[in-house]
Amino acid sequence: MELSKTVNQSNTIITEKKYSPLKEFWKNWKRQKTALWASFFILLLIIIAVVGPYIAPYDPYKPDYNSMLQGPGSKHFAGTDEYGRDIFSRLLVGSRISLSVSFLSVFLGAIVGTILGLISGYFGGWLDRFIMRSSDVMFAFPDLLLAIAIVAILGPGLNNVVIAVSIFSVPSFARLVRGATLEAKETVFVEAAKSMGASHFRIMFQHILPETLGSLIVFISMRIGTAILAASSLSFLGLGASPETPDWGAMLSLGRDYLGTSSHVVMMPGIAIFLTVLAFNVVGDGLRDVLDPKTKNE
Numbered sequence: 001m002e003l004s005k006t007v008n009q010s011n012t013i014i015t016e017k018k019y020s021p022l023k024e025f026w027k028n029w030k031r032q033k034t035a036l037w038a039s040f041f042i043l044l045l046i047i048i049a050v051v052g053p054y055i056a057p058y059d060p061y062k063p064d065y066n067s068m069l070q071g072p073g074s075k076h077f078a079g080t081d082e083y084g085r086d087i088f089s090r091l092l093v094g095s096r097i098s099l100s101v102s103f104l105s106v107f108l109g110a111i112v113g114t115i116l117g118l119i120s121g122y123f124g125g126w127l128d129r130f131i132m133r134s135s136d137v138m139f140a141f142p143d144l145l146l147a148i149a150i151v152a153i154l155g156p157g158l159n160n161v162v163i164a165v166s167i168f169s170v171p172s173f174a175r176l177v178r179g180a181t182l183e184a185k186e187t188v189f190v191e192a193a194k195s196m197g198a199s200h201f202r203i204m205f206q207h208i209l210p211e212t213l214g215s216l217i218v219f220i221s222m223r224i225g226t227a228i229l230a231a232s233s234l235s236f237l238g239l240g241a242s243p244e245t246p247d248w249g250a251m252l253s254l255g256r257d258y259l260g261t262s263s264h265v266v267m268m269p270g271i272a273i274f275l276t277v278l279a280f281n282v283v284g285d286g287l288r289d290v291l292d293p294k295t296k297n298e
Contacts, residue, residue: 028290035286038279045276049099052092060090060246069262079264081255087268090246094269097247098276101158102227105165110220112166113173114212118204120174121181132178135171143168147230151239158247161240165227176219180212187211214291222284225277232273248273 030036058076064084072079078088120131138146150164184190185208193203234240235249243250248269255265 025290029286032286032289035283035289038282038286041275041279042283045095045279046099048092049096052095056086056089056092058086058089060085060093061244069258069265071262071264078268079262081251081265082258082262087251087265090251091248091268091272094246094248094251095272097158097241097245098228098231098249098273101162101231102165102224105162105231106169106220106223106227108162108166109169109223110173110216113170114177114209114216116170117174117177117212118181118208121178122185122200122204122208128178131174135174138168138171141168143226144230144233147234148237148239151234156239158241158245161231161234164234165230168230169223169227172223173216173219176215177212180215181208184208184211218284218288218291221280221287225280225284228273228277228280 029039062085064080067076067080067084069082070076070080070084076086076088078086078091081087081090116131120128141149146168147161147164150167151160154160154163181204185203190203190207193207198207231240232247232249232252235247236253238253241247241250243254251269252266252273255262255269258265
């Protein structure tokens with residue numbers, strides 16, 4: 001809290017605390033111990049994704065036929081795969097692929113879904129019915145099944161995985177933002193902006209959108225975990241990254257044939273996916289407790 005000084009009628013200086021949203025957030029966030037540690041893990045993971053290709057001890061693409069299927073040891077921390085490639089190096093490099101695909105797909109879905117949700121909730125009428133009924137049709141299909149259908153149409157590849165995960169994320173964001181918009185557009189400050197002649201665009205993006213940011217941040221953090229699982233599943237099925245790419249899902253797919261003899265080939269990328277998804281879900285729960293006004297009042 002920053003301090004500000006005011007002077008009353010008796011010339012006495014009164015020191016008041018100035019409200020700081022960031023400091024208030026950090027104060028509440030520190031109380032979420034599990035989410036705090038999960039956020040540190042995610043930060044570490046992002047750093048690894050950035051510098052991973054530069055700190056990898058071995059070339060993640062180069063085979064070594066003299067070191068095939070070696071277990072974890074001093075030379076290879078996480079062992080080697082069926083081609084003798086160092087699994088630890090492939091995990092480091094693969095973190096960039098997995099995180100970039102999930103982040104990009106979720107943010108694309110969030111942008112499109114937010115715009116559709118604002119339009120649907122603000123204007124209502126036939127636009128609202130059309131957008132919501134289209135969302136209902138997409139909700140009728142499981143997320144992964146819908147993503148498989150989209151990639152099957154577009155063809156395999158990471159770019160198409162991003163498109164598929166983005167598409168099945170859109171209706172969830174649209175419905176979330178629509179609900180917040182319906183609530184916000186009835187508030188006094190929105191009615192005042194309308195009476196002053198503010199444009200629809202300005203009302204939606206300057207007055208209503210900020211009211212939805214808390215819920216959006218929480219949902220994005222949770223959705224990233226879902227996107228990592230979906231992208232890894234598509235790669236596991238051969239619809240995402242190519243087999244030689246150090247993608248976590250592709251590594252799982254290649255290692256499943258050696259589960260009974262060299263389980264580390266599957267266990268290492270599986271643990272990476274599990275911990276990453278868990279961390280994002282825990283952070284999402286913590287953000288909900290801190291940012292959601294309904295949770296604060298309980």
